[in-house]
Amino acid sequence: MTVPAIEIQHISKTYGEVTAVADVSFTVQQGEVLALLGPNGAGKTTTIEILEGHRKATGGTVRVLGFDPAKRDRQMRARLGIVLQDSRTDPELTPRECVAMFGSWYPDPRPVDEVLELVGLTSVADRRSGRLSGGQQRRLDLALALVGNPDLLFLDEPTTGFDPSARRQAWQLISDLGTLGKTVLLTTHYMDEAEFLADRIVVISDGRVLAEGTPSQLVGPHTDRVRITFRLDGAVVPPTGLGVHQLADGSWRIETRETTATLHDLTRWALDADVELEDLIVRRPSLEEIYLDLVGSTPPEPASEGAKR
Amino acid sequence: MTTTKTPGALEPDSPTPMKGKWPSVPHLIVNQARYQLRIFMRNPAAAFFTVIFPLVIFIGVLVFEPGGKNFLEEFEPSRYQQRATPAFIAFAVMGATLTALAMRVTVTRERGILRRVQGTPLPKWAYVAGHVGSSLVVAYALCFVMLVVGTLFFGVDIEWRLIPAGILTIAVGAAAFAALGVAQTAWIPSETAAPPLTNATTLVMLTTAFMPVSDVPRGVGWVASLFPLRHLVEALVPTYLPQTAAPGIQWGHLGALAIWGLIGLAGVIFGFKWEPQADAGAAESQKRSHRSRRGKR
Structure with missing residues (x-):
């Protein structure tokens, strides 16, 4: 009998009149890779930030590794790895120094060289972080999330802004994490990304869960149409x-x-x-079309938000 | 046979499977200070404005001995260098703590580094303490360099009996200005706003500290005398003067600095922001516009 890595029930988050999350519930089992899929503004980032302890939910109950994340328990944080949507590192430090610094905060860190190797930054390990390319910077973000040897990883839009080949590389890297036995919660607004990486997908839009299931379960009702x-x-x-x-x-x-x-x-x-x-x-409709139908959007949307940023 | 545990598997029902040992908090702070010092030294602009700039002005002033009235006249008849050196040390201490910290901490906040640190098991205060620690190291090093330059090249006499008072004064002053520097970040809304706002603070401190007391209306002089750099100068200069009797500790001015330090500390405790401020507004309005767009559909 194992406790789920993440368990949230009917959480909501409002800022004055603005409702970022209306009602979201889902469970992530240990070792599972779950994708939170939805358009921008759907409430994905707010949800993941509540799980990370960066924000407090207005209502509902949240459990992360058995902890209440709002209490920001140090024991809990030692077992989390977080890749925020947008954050930088000290540009004056090298990736090796950044990883070593973050590692020094954890009770059971992974060796620095091993982490650099895992994310493929060994060749630029002694360059100033400020001079890394966007993709390398993102891999450094991942390295900093991994060095503490976490049980649970939060990846908020890990491939946004990547070119197609960098996305493929990142996918490979993230699916390798699955083989390390990590529980992963990632957010994305790409259906193909969710399908490639996730064991299970939760589709949210306007702060509500629209659908939930394995990729084939999501497509299932539509396959005979x-x-x-x-x-x-x-x-x-x-x-x-x-x-x-x-x-x-x-x-x-x-x-x-x-x-x-x-x-x-x-x-x-x-x-x-x-x-x-x-x-x-x-x-037959493509996965992308099914997803877009689900979130109430039509495919030929030139100002599609997924393309921006 | 009892159930065998899979190696490496979690045991969520047990009270937190802790592997390894927590690094001690003092170790964490010293370690952070070392990284911050490294970052400081690799940042030429920061190093220049904190170290080179006050040193160059200090040397220039000692070389040219500018006339004119200023607050330092109070400490006549001792030699100009003997009065100017501690005044510049006070200025350098402020630059290395108040100014440098306000800039650095704002930058780390706006880059989302503080936010990322919050998601790690590092106690977040240990991270800020690392910033403060590194700024104190720079401040003390700068004091030492100025003292050596003054002694070797400008004939400044060291009053050995007053050294303990001098060390205590610098410690209190540096601590107060460090607290004020971290507190000031709450008022700085973005990375680009940091240089003008910290420069404005520096100007206010300099004006109030070196205002010629005899020439201004009494009320203005009284207000000026409240500001912390003035107290640091008034506490530090006597520790360099031959006429001062040991131990030479200016308790009144140190008390005033301590009050400023407590004000800074209160500002840090109640006003310090961990989240990037420039981004927060943008993200919020983006969210709002998205919502209204959806509403229309």
């Missing part, structure tokens, strides 16, 4: 009864479980009415 999209010339309107709805870009979409029958009905109508179904596509 197929999307048919097409365009119509000018003023032509498709038939009712097939569940057709128009998208923001003017094209039409049908979601159906009975692909063959629906397609048959649609094409018969088109032949009868003598209209062309332009750009006719029949396919």
Whole structure:
């Protein structure tokens, strides 16, 4: 019988009139990698900061490794590794010195060289931290979180701002942590990242849990559904009864479980009415689309927040 | 057979599986002070303004012996160097503690370093104590260098019987200014605001400390006499003068410095901020605008 690494029940956090977290509950078992997935402003960072002890929840109960994080117990902090979304290190110190300094605060630190090796900073270990690239800086953040030999790691948007190859490298690194037996809670707004790294995903939006499960459980209810999209010339309107709805870009979409029958009905109508179904596509929705549907957003959003920062 | 434990597995039901030993708090503070000292020495701008700048002015003033009225006239008839050296030591002590700490601690706060430290088992006060410790080391080293320069090149006499009073005075002054320096960070809203605000404080301290007492209205002189650098100068200068009787401890001025130190300490305890301040407002407004955008949809 093991105690969960993280257990939160109905937590909320409000700042005056602004509600950052409305109602979030989930549990993370020891050794599990859980991704908190959601768009910016969903309450991911606030939730993780409550777990880290940086903020106090307005309501609900929180347990981290059996501790109340708001009390900021030193015993608890010795077993946590935290990568904040945005924090720097002393640019005058080298990565080796930074890691050694952080290590000296813990009762049971990992050897400095081993940590540098693990995050791949050995070759730049004696360079001033201020001269590291963004990706190297982020790996140093991870090194500082790992040097205390934590049981539980918090990674707040560990790959935001990375180029695709740096993201792949970071993914490899984080999934290696899983093999070290660490419990990991990470936040992300990328579905593919959550799917690649996490054993389980909690989708939150507007401060509430929308869905929870393994990647395949999340996709499960949608896998037997197929999307048919097409365009119509000018003023032509498709038939009712097939569940057709128009998208923001003017094209039409049908979601159906009975692909063959629906397609048959649609094409018969088109032949009868003598209209062309332009750009006719029949396919399963991608994970990204399922996620975006879940959080109530449409894919062609040019000012998508995930692209910023 | 009893249940065998998996090696390395957690035992969450036992009262916290602690491996290793906690580093002792004094060890942590000394260690932090050493890292901060290293950071200080690798930062040319900080080293210049704290060490080189007051030294150059000190030497320049001793070389040219500028006339004009200032507060140091009170300590005539002793030689100019004998009065100016302790006054500059007082100024350097303030620069190494009040000014340097206000700058450094603000920078570490705004970079999110304090915030990151809060997430570690290092007692957060030990981290700030490391900053203070390193600034005290710099302050004492600077005092020593100035004393040596004054003695070797400008014929300043060391009044050996007054040395204990001098050491005590510098200790009290440095501690008070260190507390005020850390307290001042609460009023500094961002990294870019740190230089102008700390410079303004330095100017106020200098003006009040060296104001020519005879030329200003009595009320102005009285207000000026409240400021801490003035008390440090008034406490330290007599410890360099041949006419001072041993032990030469200026209890009144040390008491005033101690009160300033306590004010600083209260400011630290009640006002110190661990979170970056410049970012906090931005993040909050971003959150708000996001919310209103969602609301409209």
